[in-house]
Amino acid sequence: MRKIICFLLFAALVTNFGLSVAQTRAASLEDQRLFINELMASNKNTIRDGDIGDPKHGTLGGAYSDWIELYNASSESVDLTGYSISDDGATWVFPKGNIPPKGYLIIWASDKDKVTSDGQLHTNFKLSTDGEIIVLKTPDGEVVDSVSYGRLADDESYGRSTDGGKEFLIFSQPTPNESNDNSQTIVLEPVFSHKAGFYTDEFELELSSSQEDTKIYYTLDGSDPKPGDTRTFEYSGKIKIKSRAGEPNVLSMINTGDYYWDPPLGEVFKGTTVKAVAVRSDGKVSRIVTCSYFVDPDMMTRYSLPVISIVTDEENLFDKNTGIYLNSNKSGADWERPAHIEFFEEDGTLGFSHYCGIRLHGGGSKGFGQKSLRLYADRGYDYKEKFSYNIFPGLKDKVTGKSITDFKRLILRNSGNDWSHSMFRDGLMHRFVSHLKLDTQAYRPSVVFINGEYWGVHNIRERYDNIYFASHYNLDKKKVALLEVTYYGSLVVNEGTEEDAKAYTNEIVNFLKSNDITQKDNYEYIKTKMDVDNFIDYQVANIFFANGDWPQNNVSMWKYKTEDGLYHPEAPYGQDGRWRWIIKDTDFGFAGPIMGADGITHDTLNHATENTKYEWAVFLFKKLLENSEFRNAFINRMADYLNTCFEPQLIIDTIDEMKDAIASSIPEHNARWQAISDWDGEVELMRTFAKERPGYVVDHIINKFSSFGVTDTYSIKLETDTSKGFIRINSIDLRASTRGVNIPESWTGNYFKGVPLTIKAIPEDGYVFDRWEGTAETSDTLVLMPTEDVNLKAVFKKDSSTECKITGYVEPDLISTAADIKSNFKIEVLDLNVSALTDEDGYFELSVPQSNTGYDFKVSKTNYLSREIRKDIVLGDMALSSKESPLILWAGDIEIDGHSNGAINMSDIVEMIKVFDTTPIDAEYNADMDFNKDNAINLKDILIVIKHFNTTSNNYK
Structure with missing residues (x-):
């Protein structure tokens, strides 16, 4: 039974x-009468939106806005008032609008959010060219239609093959406000039987097309396939892709050096590049598909670095008159060439494939045989507007902390003037100061191939431009000003306008020339125009680096232009309107070219303040050093970093890590270019610099500032229980998360006599500062001027005044006469290891520390659907619920093998059926499924579960 x-x-x-x-x-389906019939996500030249009020495009008949076409398949007109349409990020409600029977309506996805005088409808969003979901809803929220589309090229539309039909196609000739029935589709790309990447064995590549009346053409030399071209082949059968070992060098035998050049030592490794296009009988062509294949028995382990394949017509690089690689003195947009790039991880996984523009990058280093290349992602080359991939793992923006994985510009750098030395010197210096208040360029080494031929190690780097600052600071790229100081002291505007250069000159340079910076008011003013902390870090870094090509060169600064042009201290970091300096082109530092080992002892501090040949270059720093607050901050900052992130072993570890990353690639790279004479010796010189440089910098500080009482150094030891609080010394938080702080519980550093030192004890949540041991001072903040070694300990104690009592009631949503039906519900504070159980009345209470960021509370019980409650601020006693209005939990989320799936669904019913019609005397009986506690699992328990069938924790209100 x-x-x-x-x-x-x-x-x-x-x-x-x-x-x-x-x-x-x-x-x-039966009731549907409105359809999203067609849409365009990148309207470049198809149809203008008719908005004559558009301030930029009105006189031309409006802008080329994205659009969505609706179709009314019924025999009656439809009033759209109150309907809504949305994309992945925004919803727009129709204030008006009418579609006649069997008629069409264009909605402009222009982000203008308005209705024009002639009734044109403009949404509050634009369409993504990468694809998204568009949803049309009735006024009461019922979905009328939704369309999911993928990436679209410029002026392509995505629509139903027939008006209101089920099948969708991409149209090469869009039909806004017209029937789709006779629209012309695009020619689909040819399909490759094998993915681009690494292979250990040869194979036969097949090319195919799903469309009739098309032929496929391909090339193997990087040129675009064109019927009739002698380099183009009509596809007629399988293409053998094999190892190219034994084939002669071609491109790598071209002399590409302006200063000197040597041919490769022997045969360079090669891959095969295939470019294919489908051509229809009417002459219409598909997009070109490019794939690179690398075949070698050891290919999966051949490289320990990402592999980048650049494919382009040979003439774009190596034509004597128009090739950018052979005309290194040329620059600018006129010297940009089309190319295709593929990024492979070291195991052959394809990261991204993209058509782009390429230019040469750099100054004097463009004369080397191997050159730096700048890559441009642009809709003119590819329907994807960005290189979208996690190229630099761990790279995050400075405002939201989100990962940066979209790039409009990239540099494949030849290591600049370090090309014939270490191949990672600039990347090293950027890396170990990247946590400071400085802008640096992310670094990742790679191996590059051009048209299948090995081209050596290139360092993937970010490029400084308005897009860089927009992504790193979450701001509008149009409001970025970026200036560069030339070798002759003049300002060049890289981003922004000449007015920005005038503003910098007047607000900072001219102000300092005509005002006494030792006066407090003047110094406070200058701090509203430039980020002084950033400028100090900038000086400290370059001086420690012994950067020989600075400050008379490689100086750039940027700012975000606020709406009113004023300083906004309340704004997020980087958005306050002040000028900031960036680290760039440090190749001559760290015992690099020119200075070599002499860089270890070089007095760069004196060079940066007393260089009479380039007085314009030292003026700003020299002038600010006249102010005692700035001077002391600079000296202390140098000491802070010498004690932490400039610590020799820490830098040596970074050197070794970066060396190990490219070590296996250096022999092949050097055989290709023959530029590095002693790579191991060069790396050892960098290690020596890391060991010895700090002592010389200390001497340079004392020599420079002895007239201000800076005569020697002293040692300071700071101790505390880091589970209760930490100590801040000047700009350094003595915490395990701070770079260079290895033992925060007992830390030792060296500082300069004659310079005031600020120390602050900072308690963790739930604790307060109690006292110092080692001094009679009682304040949590000390300002010291020690003349001898110092030993201090910060003591913290529990803060009883910050405890908050959290109370509430919990009940199950069921009927039962059991006295303990409300007991043993668990309330826990997530991430705090604090919890409590309800009593027979369903009451609970627990204590948590005060918090400005709040807590997440979880309420649960075995086989019940758990729920979470978020309280953003907890600064006092708080009731999560009351006896009259308790927190309700639903029974039925059955645990299987100790785990529940966060939903009440059919799997829970199945588990209930397994123990159905059992009592405590039965072996199958499970007390945790006897929800009403009547000593039987029966239909009543099943109905309790069914009451909230097909729900999740998100359904709680």
């Missing part, structure tokens, strides 16, 4: 649930 009852119950649930869904779907 039990089996029969279980079967009937299960069948009834499945049948009723299935019929309900089927009836809903049938009704929606």
Whole structure:
């Protein structure tokens, strides 16, 4: 009997649930009369939006806005007032609008959010060229239609093959406000049988097209396939892709050096590049597909670096008159050439594939045989506007902390003037100061191939431009000003306008020339125009680096232009309107070219303040050093970093890590270019610099500032219980997360006599500062001027005044006469290891520390659907619920093998059926499924579960 009852119950649930869904779907299809019929996500030249009020495009008949076409398939007009349409990020409600029977309506996805005088509808969003979901809803929120589309090229539309039909196609000739029935589709790209990447064995590549009346053409030399071209082949059979070992060098034998050049030592490794296009009988062509293949028995382990394949017509690089690689003195947009790039991880996984523009990058280093290349992602080359991939793992923006994975510009750098030395010197210096208040360029070494031929190690780097600052600071790229100081002291505007250069000159340079910076008011003013902390870090870094090509060169500064042009201290970092300096082109530092080992002892501090040959270059720093607050901050900052991130072993570890990353690639790279004479010796010189440089910098500080009482150094030891609080010394938080702080519980550093030192004890949540040991001072903040070694300990104690009592009531959503039906519900504070259980009245209480960021509370019980409650601020006692309005929990989220799936669904019913019609005397009986506690698992318990069937924790209100 039990089996029969279980079967009937299960069948009834499945049948009723299935019929309900089927009836809903049938009704929606039958009633549908409005369709999203066609859309365009990149309208470049198809149709203007007719907005004559557009301030930029009105006189031309409006802008080329994205658009969505609706189609009314019914025999009656439809009033759209109150309907809504949305993309992945925004929803727009129709204030008006009418579609006639069998008619069309264009909605402009222009982000203008308005209705024009002639009734044109403009949404509050634009369409993504990468694809998204568009949803049309009735005023009461019922979905009328939704369309999901993928990436679209410029002036391509995505629409139903027939008006209101089920099939969608990409149209090469869009039909806004017209029937789709006779629209012309694009020619689809040819399909490759094998993915681009690494292979250990040769294979036969097949090319195919799903469309009739098309032919496929391909090339193997990087040129674009064109029927009739002698380099183009008509596809007629499988293409053998094999190892190219034994084939002669071609491109790598071209002399590309302006200063000197040597041919490769022997044969360079080669891959095969295939470019293919489908051509229809009417002459229409598809997009070109490019794939690179590398075949070698050891290919999967051949490289320990990412592999980048650049494919382009040979003439774009190596034509004597127009090739950028052989005309290194040329620059600018006129010397940009089209190319295709593929990024492979070291195991052959394809990261991204992209058509782009390429230019040469750099100054004097463009004369080397191997040159730096700048890559431009642009809609003119590819329907994807950005290189979208996690190229630099761990790279995050400075405002939101989100990963930066979209790039409009990239540099494949030849290591600049370090090309014939270490191949990672600039990347090293950027890396170990990247955590400071400085802008640096992310670094990742790679191996590059051009048209299949090995081209050596290139360092993937970010490029400084308005897009860089927009992505790193979450701001509008149009409001970025970026200036560069030339070798002759003049300002060049890289981003922004000449007015920005005038503003910098007047607000900072001219102000300092005509005002006494030792006066407090003047110094406070200058701090509103430039980020002084950033400028100090900038000086400290370059001086420690012994950067020989600075400050008379490689100086750039940027700012975000606020709406009113004023300083806004309340704004997020980088958005306050002040000028900031950036680290760039440090190749001559760290015992680099020119100075070599002499850089270890070089007095760069004196060079940066007393260089009479380039007085314009030292003026700003020299002038600010006249102010005692700035001077002391600079000296202390240098000491802060010498004690932490400039610590020799830390830098040596970074050197070794970066060396190990490219070590296996250096022999092949050097065989290709023959530029590095002693790579191991060069790396050892950098290690020596890291060991010895700090002592010389200390001497340079004392020599420079002895007239201000800076005569020697002293040692300071700071101790504390880091579980209760930490100590801040000047700009350094003595925490394990701070770079260079290895033992925060007992830390030792060296500082300069004659310079005031600021130390602050900072408690963790739930603690307060109690006292110092080692001094009679009682304040949590000390300003010291030690003349001898110092030993201090900060002591913290529990803060009883910050405890908050959290109370509430919990009840199950069921009927029961059991006295303990409300007991043993668990309330826990996530990430705090604090919890409590309810009593027989459902009451609970627990204590948590005060918090400005709040807590997440979780309420749970075995086989119940858990719920979470968020309180953003907890600064006092708080009730999560009351006896009259308790927190309700739903029974039925059955645990299987100790785990629940966060939903009440059919799997829970199945588990209930397994123990159905049992009592405590039965072996199958499970007390945790006897929800009403009547000592039997029966239909009442099943109905309790069914009451909230097909729900998740998100359904709680």
